Amino acid sequence: MSLRIYNVLTQQKETFAPIQPPQVNFYLCGVTVYGRSHIGHLRCFLSFDAILRYFRYRDYDVRFVRNFTDIDDKIIARAAEISAGPEGAWRQDEAYANYDDAMWSERLDEDALIRERAAGQDRHLAEVVADYFIDVFHNEDFQPFDLVAPMSEPRVSQYIPQIIALIEKIMANGFAYESAGDVYFDVPTYHAKTQSYGRLSGRDVAQMLEGARVAPSDKKRSGPDFVLWKQARPGEPSWPSPWGDGRPGWHIECSAMSVEELGQPFDIHGGGKDLIFPHHENEIAQSEAAAQMPYCHTWMHNGFITVDGVKMSKSLGNFITIAEGLKMAPPEVWRYIVLSTHYANPIDFSRTREVQGAQGTEVVRGSIDIAFDRLEYFYESLQKAAQQLAEAAVDGSDAAGQAPVDDARVDAIKAQFCAAMDDDFNTARAVATIGEGMKVLNEFCDMKAKAAAKLPGGASARLSTVAKIADILREVLGVLGLPAGDPTAVLEGLRDFSVAQRGLDRAWIEAQIDARLAARDARDWARSDEIRDALLAAGVALRDGPKGTAWKVLRG
RNA sequence: GGCGCCGUCGCCAAGUGGUAAGGCAGAGGUCUGCAAAACCUUUAUCACCAGUUCGAAUCUGGUCGGCGCCUCCA
Numbered sequence: 001m002s003l004r005i006y007n008v009l010t011q012q013k014e015t016f017a018p019i020q021p022p023q024v025n026f027y028l029c030g031v032t033v034y035g036r037s038h039i040g041h042l043r044c045f046l047s048f049d050a051i052l053r054y055f056r057y058r059d060y061d062v063r064f065v066r067n068f069t070d071i072d073d074k075i076i077a078r079a080a081e082i083s084a085g086p087e088g089a090w091r092q093d094e095a096y097a098n099y100d101d102a103m104w105s106e107r108l109d110e111d112a113l114i115r116e117r118a119a120g121q122d123r124h125l126a127e128v129v130a131d132y133f134i135d136v137f138h139n140e141d142f143q144p145f146d147l148v149a150p151m152s153e154p155r156v157s158q159y160i161p162q163i164i165a166l167i168e169k170i171m172a173n174g175f176a177y178e179s180a181g182d183v184y185f186d187v188p189t190y191h192a193k194t195q196s197y198g199r200l201s202g203r204d205v206a207q208m209l210e211g212a213r214v215a216p217s218d219k220k221r222s223g224p225d226f227v228l229w230k231q232a233r234p235g236e237p238s239w240p241s242p243w244g245d246g247r248p249g250w251h252i253e254c255s256a257m258s259v260e261e262l263g264q265p266f267d268i269h270g271g272g273k274d275l276i277f278p279h280h281e282n283e284i285a286q287s288e289a290a291a292q293m294p295y296c297h298t299w300m301h302n303g304f305i306t307v308d309g310v311k312m313s314k315s316l317g318n319f320i321t322i323a324e325g326l327k328m329a330p331p332e333v334w335r336y337i338v339l340s341t342h343y344a345n346p347i348d349f350s351r352t353r354e355v356q357g358a359q360g361t362e363v364v365r366g367s368i369d370i371a372f373d374r375l376e377y378f379y380e381s382l383q384k385a386a387q388q389l390a391e392a393a394v395d396g397s398d399a400a401g402q403a404p405v406d407d408a409r410v411d412a413i414k415a416q417f418c419a420a421m422d423d424d425f426n427t428a429r430a431v432a433t434i435g436e437g438m439k440v441l442n443e444f445c446d447m448k449a450k451a452a453a454k455l456p457g458g459a460s461a462r463l464s465t466v467a468k469i470a471d472i473l474r475e476v477l478g479v480l481g482l483p484a485g486d487p488t489a490v491l492e493g494l495r496d497f498s499v500a501q502r503g504l505d506r507a508w509i510e511a512q513i514d515a516r517l518a519a520r521d522a523r524d525w526a527r528s529d530e531i532r533d534a535l536l537a538a539g540v541a542l543r544d545g546p547k548g549t550a551w552k553v554l555r556g
Numbered sequence: 557g558g559c560g561c562c563g564u565c566g567c568c569a570a571g572u573g574g575u576a577a578g579g580c581a582g583a584g585g586u587c588u589g590c591a592a593a594a595c596c597u598u599u600a601u602c603a604c605c606a607g608u609u610c611g612a613a614u615c616u617g618g619u620c621g622g623c624g625c626c627u628c629c630a
Contacts, residue, residue, distance in 0.1 A: 013572095029630075037630090044630040074628065201625075202559050208626090210558095250628085272630030277559085279629090302630065303561090309622065313629065340579080341569070346562080346623080370568075370580055380593075420570090420577095428570055432578035442594055446587090525589060532591075543593050554592080 003058065005268075006344065006424045008276065008299040009200055013424055018267050019297065024060045025262040026052065027296070029254060029271035029279070030153070032069040033133035034078045036110075037141045038319040039334070040272070040305045040312050045147055046335050047302045047343035047427075048270050050480050052148045054421045057479045065261045066150040067254060068137075070130035070157050071247050076236055079125035082111045098317025124237040127157070141322040144331040146481060152261055156253040160239045163248045163256045166290050167228045175289040179219040181231030181244045185282065187224040190289055197224075197285050200299060201277035226282055228252050251282035258296075259287060265294040273301040273344075274311075303346040320349075329368040330497045332483055332490070336371040339427040339480055369555040374435070376494060376552065378477070381438045382487035384445050385470040387547075392463050404465040405444075405455050413437040413469070417476045427480060434476055441469045498553035502539050509540055513549050516542075 003016040018024050028048055031041055055062045081090040086108050090096075099107070118128040134155075156163075167183055170176040175190045176183055191197040191205040198205055208224045220227075227249035232238030238245040248256075258266065264287060271280065280299065287295035304311045312319040325334060341347050349367065404410065413433060420429035444466045452462040478484030499506055512531055519527035532542050535551070543550045 031630075032628085040630050042630090047630095072628090198559090203626080204558080207558060270630095273561090274625065274629050277625060278627095304624075304630075306623080311624065311629085315628090344561095345569090348568095366580085367568075374579070377593090384594085416577095426570070429577070432570070435578060439595080443596095446594055448587095520589085523589085529590065536592090541592065543591075544588080545593085550593085552593090 003422050004424055005298055005300065007297075008301050009297075014298070016298070018060065019265065022059060022061045024055050024062045024268065025266035026055075026062055026064045026268045026270065027254070027258040027262060027266060028064070028066045028150075028269075029275055030066045030068050031133075031137065032072050032074060033130045033137065034072065034074040035133065035314070036321045036323060037137060038312060038321050039325045040319065042142075042145070042322050042325065042334060043305050043338050043347060044272055044302045045142065046145065046338040046481070048300075049145075049147050050339060050427050051270075051300075051343070051425045053479050053481055054425060056148075062148075063262060064148065064150045065152050065154065065258065067257050068130070068134055068153060068155045069250075069253060070127075070134065070155045071237065071253070072250065075129050076126045079129050080235075082114055082129070083125060086111070095315055098315075103317075126237050130155075130157070144326065145335070146331070148481075154257040154261060156248060156257070159253065159256050159260065160248070162260050163252055164229075164241050166252060166256045166259075166286070168242065169290040170228065170286060173289055173292070175285075176228055177221065178243050179221075181246065182219050182227055183229040183243055183249075184220055184225045185228055185286060185289070186221065187226070187285070188222050190285055194288070196288065198281065200284055201281045203277060203281070226251065226278060228286070251279055252286055254279070255283045255287040255290075255295075258283075259291070264291050266296055268298045268300060269296040270300045270302070273303055276301055300343075302343045303341075306346050306348045309348055329372070330493060332375060333368055333371045333494075335481055336375055336431070337367050339431050339482075340371070342424075342426055342428050344424075372494065372498075372555050375482075376491065378434065378438055378473075379483070379487040379490045379494075381441050381445070382470055382473065383491060385441055385466045386487060388445060389463060389467055389470075402460040402464040403457055404468040405457060405461050407440070407465065409436075409440045410465065410469055410472070413440070413472050414476065417479075421479070430476070430480065434473060434480075437469060437473050437476075441466065441473060444469065495553060498555065502553055504538065504540070504553065509535065509538075509551060513542065513551060517549060 004013045005016045006013045028045075031037060052062055052064055081088060084090055114125075114129055114132050117132060118125050121128060167176065170185065171178070171183070174186075175193075176185050187197055187205065188209060197203075198208075205224065209222060229241060229243055229252075230246050230249055231243070232245040232247065236247065238247055258269070269280065269283075276299075284295050306312065307318045307320075310316065310318065320328075329337075337347070413436070416433040416436075417430050420426045420433055423429070444462055447462055449459065452459040455461045455465075457464075474484045483490045499509075512535055516528050516531040519525075519531065535542060536554075539554045540551050541554050543552070
């Protein structure tokens with residue numbers, strides 16, 4: 001089976017062929033560090049995380065680079081706002097129209113922390129802002145998610161010499177011009193020579209030129225031209241260059257960092273759909289104009305998270321930060337939600353849509369509850385298998401050496417998982433495959449002794465089959481980045497989360513269960529049911545098993 | 557206005573030419589002192605219209621509805 005990937009550049013699925021197998025050079029656009037990340041960023045990184053893990057699983061040598069954009073207008077703007085302080089006029093800005101008290105409080109606390117950190121440092125406040133949010137990215141927002149670590153995480157501020165060299169090269173090739181301290185990429189000239197501008201985003205340069213109106217005061221020669229180097233304005237961070245003090249334009253940094261880290265051309269470039277134009281289109285133009293060779297073979301773009309069908313954005317105030325998201329659900333639940341949809345499709349959280357028959361319930365919660373249930377199902381199944389295997393080893397009827405039952409469904413698990421992932425990383429199908437596998441696992445776990453005795457190989461073949469299925473399932477879960485270790489630990493984690501969320505007390509729950517067990521021993525069914533109903537009312541469901549009583553917190 | 561995407565069972569979501577994966581919810585059953593666990597069975601012709609084809613949810617044209625990018629954006 002070969003791996004097929006939808007390439008945005010060619011608008012079709014292509015069989016993936018690395019430039020230098022088994023190496024896969026992969027560049028993912030990271031974040032601009034001017035604020036907290038939201039679940040849209042999370043979606044992007046979790047989607048690509050599963051993709052990277054699958055490459056590794058297929059024995060590719062993945063060289064993964066994810067950058068930080070730490071020089072940018074928004075960072076500078078944020079620094080200016082922090083300097084102006086809480087009383088500044090910036091608070092009347094339209095962008096903050098949707099801020100409520102909680103958001104303001106959080107925002108101003110953050111500003112205070114940054115101001116504190118900046119004190120005594122002889123650096124531009126914008127640099128401190130960037131540093132601060134890089135720390136938050138690593139140590140808070142994404143720390144709980146167990147993302148595959150990049151080989152490197154280049155920052156624009158550390159690549160100024162390479163950026164300047166790249167711009168010089170583009171100018172030397174005649175595709176950029178200086179204009180009053182700025183340097184612009186010359187789109188019409190470039191396109192006239194290469195016919196390649198607009199290939200990624202499906203844009204037509206002639207039309208762009210027609211529609212463009214270049215104001216006389218504009219430093220640009222034509223509308224589609226974009227800035228490679230911006231002249232410094234007073235009070236902004238800047239670096240010396242052949243064109244005077246200034247800073248890089250928005251797109252050039254990714255061109256410089258990706259090629260510096262991965263070489264040109266490299267295999268795959270990823271990012272959000274909103275980056276296709278102009279960011280990625282311009283990256284291609286710059287890099288190819290400089291090196292006169294292809295920039296990147298395959299372009300992959302993830303879909304958005306939308307709320308009520310509309311893209312989350314700061315200006316609409318409809319975004320959910322990762323910090324908020326983690327109050328709603330633990331990391332593996334978010335990962336499950338992300339994996340349940342193909343990476344290129346949108347994930348919609350509508351607040352108004354009907355959910356499970358209950359009008360007005362938020363789908364955010366509905367999605368979380370379903371993901372919770374499925375994860376519990378997965379890990380309860382694995383836990384059951386692990387317990388059976390552990391007990392068998394203890395009582396000496398170990399199945400070691402016994403061949404697992406030859407069941408086509410068992411072999412199908414991994415094959416179907418790989419087929420799904422091979423088909424443009426279809427994690428939704430891959431997750432469905434895992435669900436099917438869990439079904440087969442449960443079937444063998446719950447098999448009656450009489451039925452097990454009839455298996456080819458006898459009763460001990462049942463256990464060896466359980467072991468085999470569980471191994472396969474843990475393996476494929478790990479490929480998606482879902483927990484592959486001790487299932488009990490996962491379940492405890494999920495339960496602790498729910499207990500805390502419901503404001504319950506573990507000790508009380510356990511005491512109730514003990515009391516009920518005593519009643520059951522006395523065959524006092526009425527008392528037993530009374531306790532069970534009381535727990536149920538509190539949101540705790542019980543499940544009696546041969547080894548005692550298990551409990552779980554109900555969702556919703 | 558330009559470019560592009562989407563519309564699949566009550567809800568979520570796969571499926572890009574061969575006759576609709578999976579999950580949730582619903583119904584029935586096995587098991588169980590009871591139990592919302594587990595397992596089994598069961599529930600759609602794919603927004604609409606017209607074409608291409610032996611055959612289309614899948615291709616073409618059109619209609620309606622939703623969205624994205626074109627300014628910063630994962």
